[in-house]
Amino acid sequence: MKEGYELVYKRPGTLLDTRMHYCPGCFHSTLHKIIMEVVEEMGIADEIIGVSPVGCSVFAYDYMDIDFQQAAHGRACAVATGIKRTLPDKFVFTYQGDGDLAAIGTAETLHACNRGEKFSIFFVNNAIYGMTGGQMAPTTLEGQKTTTSPYGRDPKHVGYPLKMAEMISQLPGVAYCERVTLDTPANVRKAKKSVRKCFEIQKQKLGTTFLEVVSNCPSGWKLAPVKTLDFVKDNMLQYYPLGVKKDVTAQQN
Amino acid sequence: MSNKKIAFMKGNEALAEAALRAGMTGYFGYPITPQSEVIEYLSREVPNHPKCVVLQAESEVAAGNMLYGAGGAGARVMTTTSSPGYSLMQEAVSYIACAEIPAVFVNVQRGGPGLGTIQPSQGDYFQAVKGGGHGDYRLIVLAPNSVQEMVDHTVMAFDLADKWCNPVLILSDGAIGQMMEKIELPEPYEFRSAEDMRADKPWATNGKNGGRKKNLLTSLNIKSDEMERKNNELQAKYAKIVDSEVRYEAYHTDDAEIIISAYGLSSRICKKAVDLGREQGIKVGLLRPITLWPFPSKKISELAAKPSVKMFMTIEMSVGQMVEDIQLVVNGRKPVYFYGRTGGILATAEEILDQIKKKM
Numbered sequence: 057m058k059e060g061y062e063l064v065y066k067r068p069g070t071l072l073d074t075r076m077h078y079c080p081g082c083f084h085s086t087l088h089k090i091i092m093e094v095v096e097e098m099g100i101a102d103e104i105i106g107v108s109p110v111g112c113s114v115f116a117y118d119y120m121d122i123d124f125q126q127a128a129h130g131r132a133c134a135v136a137t138g139i140k141r142t143l144p145d146k147f148v149f150t151y152q153g154d155g156d157l158a159a160i161g162t163a164e165t166l167h168a169c170n171r172g173e174k175f176s177i178f179f180v181n182n183a184i185y186g187m188t189g190g191q192m193a194p195t196t197l198e199g200q201k202t203t204t205s206p207y208g209r210d211p212k213h214v215g216y217p218l219k220m221a222e223m224i225s226q227l228p229g230v231a232y233c234e235r236v237t238l239d240t241p242a243n244v245r246k247a248k249k250s251v252r253k254c255f256e257i258q259k260q261k262l263g264t265t266f267l268e269v270v271s272n273c274p275s276g277w278k279l280a281p282v283k284t285l286d287f288v289k290d291n292m293l294q295y296y297p298l299g300v301k302k303d304v305t306a307q308q309n
Numbered sequence: 310m311s312n313k314k315i316a317f318m319k320g321n322e323a324l325a326e327a328a329l330r331a332g333m334t335g336y337f338g339y340p341i342t343p344q345s346e347v348i349e350y351l352s353r354e355v356p357n358h359p360k361c362v363v364l365q366a367e368s369e370v371a372a373g374n375m376l377y378g379a380g381g382a383g384a385r386v387m388t389t390t391s392s393p394g395y396s397l398m399q400e401a402v403s404y405i406a407c408a409e410i411p412a413v414f415v416n417v418q419r420g421g422p423g424l425g426t427i428q429p430s431q432g433d434y435f436q437a438v439k440g441g442g443h444g445d446y447r448l449i450v451l452a453p454n455s456v457q458e459m460v461d462h463t464v465m466a467f468d469l470a471d472k473w474c475n476p477v478l479i480l481s482d483g484a485i486g487q488m489m490e491k492i493e494l495p496e497p498y499e500f501r502s503a504e505d506m507r508a509d510k511p512w513a514t515n516g517k518n519g520g521r522k523k524n525l526l527t528s529l530n531i532k533s534d535e536m537e538r539k540n541n542e543l544q545a546k547y548a549k550i551v552d553s554e555v556r557y558e559a560y561h562t563d564d565a566e567i568i569i570s571a572y573g574l575s576s577r578i579c580k581k582a583v584d585l586g587r588e589q590g591i592k593v594g595l596l597r598p599i600t601l602w603p604f605p606s607k608k609i610s611e612l613a614a615k616p617s618v619k620m621f622m623t624i625e626m627s628v629g630q631m632v633e634d635i636q637l638v639v640n641g642r643k644p645v646y647f648y649g650r651t652g653g654i655l656a657t658a659e660e661i662l663d664q665i666k667k668k669m
Contacts, residue, residue, distance in 0.1 A: 102517040105382065117525050123514040125381050126527035128404050131374035134366070138378025138386070139514065141362045142335045146516050164374070167367035 068096040070121050077115055079186075081281020083238045083271040084112060087180065088119050090248040091149075095122065098255060104147035105139050107132045109161075111153035112186040130161025133168035133177065140175045147258060148175035155185045158194040158218050165224075172229025172263040176254040179220060182271035183292065190276035194218045197295055202276070217295060221268040225301035231263030233302040237270040239288045243298075262304055270296050314494055320456045321346035321389075321486040323494075324415065324479075327463035328387050329358050332498030333413075335384035336363045337375035339394060342427040343483035344417035347389040360500060369394040373401025373414075380410040381526045383506065383513030385467055389415035391483070392433050393424060395441070402476055403442030407528035407539070411470035413463070414448070415479040417486040420652055428653020429483035431573060434630035437480045438602040445540055447547045449477045449554060450601040452572040456490035464495055471509075473550060480601060482626065483653070484574050556599035557608055561587065565594025567665055568612050570635050571624040572598050574655070579624050581658035586665065593665065601631070606638045613639040621645040622665055624656060644668070 057063055067073060070092040078084045095101050101122055108116040110129035117124035127135040132150035140148040157165050157179050165177070184202055185191040192202040192209060195217050199208040209217070225233040232254060236247040247269065254265035270292050272284035279287060300306075318326070325347045328336070338348045348365060355363040362379070366372035372388045380386040390398060395416040405412050418433050420426035437450050449469050451462040459481060466477040500506070507515065514524045530536040558576075561583055562568060571579040576597040586593035596612065598605050612618050620643055623632035632647040639645050648664040650656050656664075 102520055105514050105516060107378070114529060117527065121523055123516055123524045124526070125378060125514050126408075126525070126529055127377070128374060128400050131371070131377075131401075134371040134374035135378035135381075137364070137371075138335065138337065138375035138380070138384075139382040141364060141375075142379045142384040142386075143382050143515055163367055164371050167371065 068093045070096045070101045072119050072121050079275045081274045086238045091251050092120055094251045100147050107136045107150040109152040109156040111156050113151050116151050130156050131164055133164040136175045137168055137173050151178045154181045154193040154195040158220050169224050169227045169264045170229050174261045176258050176265040179268045180271045181268055182273040184273045184276040186273050186276050221301050224266045229263050231304045232257050232265040234300045235268040235298050239285045317491050319489050320459045322350045323456050323492055324459040324463050325350040327460040330495050330497045331464045331467045333385050333387050334361050335379035335386040337366050337372040338388045339366050339369045339372050341391045341394045344389050344391050344486050369397035373398035376412045377401050377405050380412040381514050383510045383515050387413040391417045391419045392421050399442035403444050404528045405476045406446035408526045409474040411474055412476045413466045413470055418482040426653055431626040437478055451479050452601050453481055454573050454576045457492045460492055482574050551603040555603045555605050557605035558597040560595040562594035566592040566619045568621045569595045575624050578658055582661040585658050586662050604634055609638045613642045623647045625649040
């Protein structure tokens with residue numbers, strides 16, 4: 057540190073100093089950072105295991121300096137169940153996209169939450185398959201154009217976008233369920249608090265903690281990064297409203 | 310059950326008890342006939358085994374992936390299923406093989422294809438030894454032919470899985486799973502300290518615990534050179550397994566002119582056919598692979614090279630699967646015949662002997 061300067065911001069030590077493969081403007085890097093900030097602040101980097109999905113965040117393990125298992129497509133919640141059940145005193149989380157969690161892994165997700173598995177699920181909903189090149193996701197909005205819905209998503213043909221946070225919040229095994237986004241500095245700060253809340257509740261072993269993060273995809277949406285922020289606000293958040301859907305600690309507080 | 314040594318038990322329950330005594334710390338499974346007694350037995354007994362987790366999964370797909378997670382975190386893990394369920398587990402098997410995680414799978418075979426029948430079968434040999442899932446990988450495959458071997462192979466499977474960091478498959482069938490026999494059970498596993506167990510599996514994802522380097526378990530090798538290197542490493546390991554883990558039983562093969570080859574339940578009937586043939590002056594012997602992979606190719610090749618050996622007869626509860634491996638090893642040196650029944654119908658010793666006489 058140069059004399060006369062004050063350090064006001066730095067990369068958390070738990071986030072490796074390496075170039076990410078994410079597209080410019082993508083929320084993944086922001087979400088990685090805030091999760092790793094919370095892990096560092098709580099001092100749990102040596103007692104946490106992450107599970108990465110198949111999708112853009114398959115390489116999450118390259119960026120987070122903690123133990124990791126990479127799961128088959130959709131099976132992160134089953135893999136995390138195996139880890140958490142045999143290591144009940146460790147922290148465990150999954151990091152999954154919409155195709156992974158809400159299409160191919162719907163059964164594993166619902167049943168893990170229904171069993172009240174005591175790990176945290178970070179669900180990145182950007183309404184598209186990013187890694188495979190912009191195909192329709194279970195959360196693609198009505199009318200939204202993707203490479204497999206080139207004329208816009210038609211619910212009569214392929215069904216309606218799934219509201220996972222609302223569905224998950226109905227399950228008795230779930231202790232905490234919230235939908236956040238990362239489109240503004242204020243929302244990033246709020247999301248970070250929610251990540252912390254998930255880990256705090258996990259520590260208390262109260263049940264599953266589920267955080268849906270409404271995200272963007274500049275490449276898949278074919279929008280400049282700054283334009284994706286408008287799309288998030290004007291379209292995504294209209295269908296996927298932010299807020300706490302369930303909090304078993306609300307009455308305690 | 311108590312710590313008694315001698316018991317009269319059903320194959321599936323004996324396997325479950327043996328797994329507990331072998332130090333299993335994680336069982337994840339889904340009910341399917343004819344092996345549901347395993348998860349039922351474990352669910353009853355688990356209160357006496359506080360170190361073991363027993364969980365009924367929502368599907369065989371999930372159960373296999375729970376094995377990946379728990380085995381990766383350092384637990385001694387097992388799942389059991391029957392044929393259609395084992396098909397669903399192939400995704401996890403392939404990932405576990407590539408990530409090199411110790412895990413025990415049990416397939417108590419029933420008849421197929423499709424939903425098939427709940428009667429015993431040996432129709433999953435190809436799936437067991439040739440892959441089943443995608444990619445170039447191998448499982449160590451054990452084929453018990455008695456309730457006692459359900460016990461012995463279970464203990465062996467956990468040890469082999471740990472030794473080679475590889476999935477091990479016990480390929481049994483509905484008859485061995487359901488029948489009751491007198492058995493001797495092993496002494497309970499002695500758990501060592503948590504620190505020792507961590508030291509045994511330094512690769513496990515159980516938290517950096519005081520700041521060791523992070524551990525990563527993945528089957529993703531996205532760069533071509535990394536993928537090829539991984540495959541070469543796996544193949545080098547498999548070559549060592551072939552060199553050191555072949556197991557078979559040779560019964561009256563020394564002077565035999567006719568070599569019957571059979572595994573699992575079929576091998577028991579064939580043993581009787583050998584005795585019956587010998588009573589009638591026919592020089593018949595039995596070569597029974599105990600490990601289906603690695604396959605006892607060397608022994609079979611030696612037999613094929615003997616001038617006294619006139620022919621091979623393979624007996625299976627399938628339309629002919631292991632016979633292809635026998636043919637591959639014999640390589641045209643002697644005729645290789647096949648006889649099999651399906652649908653849960655077992656060939657009798659007399660029927661097998663008749664088939665041999667027809668070829669003599």
